[in-house]
Amino acid sequence: xxxxxxxxxxxxxxxxxxxxxxxxxxxxxxxxxxxxxxxxxxxxxxxxxxxxxxxxxxxxxxxxxxxxxxxxxxxxxxxxxxxxxxxxxxxxxxxxxxxxxxxxxxxxxxxxxxxxxxxxxxxxxxxxxxxxxxxxxxxxxxxxxxxxxxxxxxxxxxxxxxxxxxxxxxxxxxxxxxxxxxxxxxxxxxxxxxxxxxxxxxxxxxxxxxxxxxxxxxxxxxxxxxxxxxxxxxxxxxxxxxxxxxxx
Amino acid sequence: xxxxxxxxxxxxxxxxxxxxxxxxxxxxxxxxxxxxxxxxxxxxxxxxxxxxxxxxxxxxxxxxxxxxxxxxxxxxxxxxxxxxxxxxxxxxxxxxxxxxxxxxxxxxxxxxxxxxxxxxxxxxxxxxxxxxxxxxxxxxxxxxxxxxxxxxxxxxxxxxxxxxxxxxxxxxxxxxxxxxxxxxxxxxxxxxxxxxxxxxxxxxxxxxxxxxxxxxxxxxxxxxxxxxxxxxxxxxxxxxxxxxxxxxxxxxxxxxxxxxxxxxxx
Numbered sequence: 100x101x102x103x104x105x106x107x108x109x110x111x112x113x114x115x116x117x118x119x120x121x122x123x124x125x126x127x128x129x130x131x132x133x134x135x136x137x138x139x140x141x142x143x144x145x146x147x148x149x150x151x152x153x154x155x156x157x158x159x160x161x162x163x164x165x166x167x168x169x170x171x172x173x174x175x176x177x178x179x180x181x182x183x184x185x186x187x188x189x190x191x192x193x194x195x196x197x198x199x200x201x202x203x204x205x206x207x208x209x210x211x212x213x214x215x216x217x218x219x220x221x222x223x224x225x226x227x228x229x230x231x232x233x234x235x236x237x238x239x240x241x242x243x244x245x246x247x248x249x250x251x252x253x254x255x256x257x258x259x260x261x262x263x264x265x266x267x268x269x270x271x272x273x274x275x276x277x278x279x280x281x282x283x284x285x286x287x288x289x290x291x292x293x294x295x296x297x298x299x300x301x302x303x304x305x306x307x308x309x310x311x312x313x314x315x316x317x318x319x320x321x322x323x324x325x326x327x328x329x330x331x332x333x334x335x336x337x338x339x340x341x342x343x344x345x346x347x
Numbered sequence: 348x349x350x351x352x353x354x355x356x357x358x359x360x361x362x363x364x365x366x367x368x369x370x371x372x373x374x375x376x377x378x379x380x381x382x383x384x385x386x387x388x389x390x391x392x393x394x395x396x397x398x399x400x401x402x403x404x405x406x407x408x409x410x411x412x413x414x415x416x417x418x419x420x421x422x423x424x425x426x427x428x429x430x431x432x433x434x435x436x437x438x439x440x441x442x443x444x445x446x447x448x449x450x451x452x453x454x455x456x457x458x459x460x461x462x463x464x465x466x467x468x469x470x471x472x473x474x475x476x477x478x479x480x481x482x483x484x485x486x487x488x489x490x491x492x493x494x495x496x497x498x499x500x501x502x503x504x505x506x507x508x509x510x511x512x513x514x515x516x517x518x519x520x521x522x523x524x525x526x527x528x529x530x531x532x533x534x535x536x537x538x539x540x541x542x543x544x545x546x547x548x549x550x551x552x553x554x555x556x557x558x559x560x561x562x563x564x565x566x567x568x569x570x571x572x573x574x575x576x577x578x579x580x581x582x583x584x585x586x587x588x589x590x591x592x593x594x595x596x597x598x599x600x601x602x603x604x605x606x607x608x609x610x611x612x613x
Contacts, residue, residue: 115611123612124523173610177453180607192453200451205379214375217368218454 105270105301106152106175111184113145113170144170146325157302159316159333161340166322168305172196172272175303190269198259198276204248208239208258211247215262229265237261253280260288270301309337361455372462377469391473395426406542414544416574422481423570424541426474428562431507432532434467438511439518439528446613456606460515464507490576498584499568506561506591512598516605519612539563561590
């Protein structure tokens with residue numbers, strides 16, 4: 100295999116079983132089974148998707164809502180296992196599907212930094228050494244003892260971003276998470292991501308803003324109804340996608 | 348075969364990588380449980396003591412006369428059974444309760460189940476403080492043999508991890524497992540000699556309970572080490588160990604088999 104390749108998704112499909120009515124208890128399951136009413140509708144969130152990403156590339160995932168962009172990211176982050184096909188990833192991933200996922204609202208910011216770091220797989224020593232760096236980036240120095248439930252959503256996002264990007268990951272996965280937060284913060288995050296890119300980190304990026312996509316990414320993949328419509332240079336894919344959006 | 352071995356090697360590496368998360372989750376459970384209460388950790392000691400007093404009030408006339416040192420007999424059975432019930436109930440909800448997180452970040456899912464059983468184990472340690480108080484008051488001597496209670500506790504811990512994993516994965520697919528479980532624990536409690544002696548039961552039950560009820564096995568070992576200050580029936584130790592390992596295998600098997608499907612149901 101090519102040594103540069105760090106993500107390879109081959110013919111991957113993700114299938115959800117949507118029960119015609121949601122059955123999540125044994126009693127109903129047994130009744131429906133006896134009455135032979137148990138039917139499942141199959142729904143493919145992704146169908147036969149292929150994607151090869153090389154070390155240091157920046158990829159944008161574009162497409163309308165429900166196209167499977169987040170599902171593809173989750174597939175790469177190992178949150179979802181493929182129903183068919185294979186997903187192969189080399190290197191460490193910093194997942195930002197949602198900033199501050201796993202913050203416990205009742206714990207203070209300080210305690211949450213440790214727990215959230217541990218969720219991302221950091222060691223105690225690593226978090227201790229980088230604690231100040233996280234706090235400085237998130238600008239929450241004065242609120243460390245406050246329970247997270249009293250934080251504003253912007254502050255929470257800042258803290259989440261700071262924790263997730265304190266490592267230098269091989270692959271940075273960013274779902275539409277920067278929408279919250281003010282302009283200054285967004286700019287700060289963009290700079291941080293650019294900095295990582297220039298250091299050789301691979302980027303996977305979801306955004307509905309084509310301008311941001313053009314600025315951040317060189318390549319793009321366009322998904323529609325779980326299938327790949329187009330892969331190629333970000334500029335071309337974005338233009339084609341814009342055209343299809345306008346003609347609707 | 349070779350793939351199996353490397354898969355297990357990978358799993359153990361992951362457990363080591365996330366051991367700090369496990370520690371933090373256990374710490375969080377214990378911290379949050381008592382953050383708002385004035386008496387704090389004392390509650391964990393007080394709770395089994397009060398329950399024991401109530402049980403004594405009700406049952407000592409009925410069963411207490413035939414059982415030597417009834418208070419210690421009661422509290423031994425009570426704290427072990429409560430541990431099992433608490434550990435498994437919390438473990439059962441460990442996957443469903445962390446749905447929001449498991450949808451967004453990759454974490455080995457069993458860490459949450461393991462954390463719940465372990466934080467219940469810490470609570471059991473506090474309950475042992477209550478046991479110690481009752482032992483002092485009723486003048487039961489503390490001997491080196493009393494330390495052998497780590498054997499039944501370790502067996503019960505493994506048993507609870509297995510049962511907890513099984514319940515956690517079942518609860519993802521069928522949410523009424525929680526209701527069924529609460530009925531099961533009630534029946535289980537009455538079928539375990541906690542406040543009565545096994546000799547009071549019918550011959551049939553007296554034959555089957557020591558063979559089929561793991562809680563009887565663990566509690567009896569525990570009581571033997573504490574009350575008689577001697578050894579227990581060796582067969583019980585083996586039987587307890589085999590049952591706990593068997594439960595662990597069932598739990599691990601059902602959990603690993605279904606874990607990739609969790610995300611579609613939570």
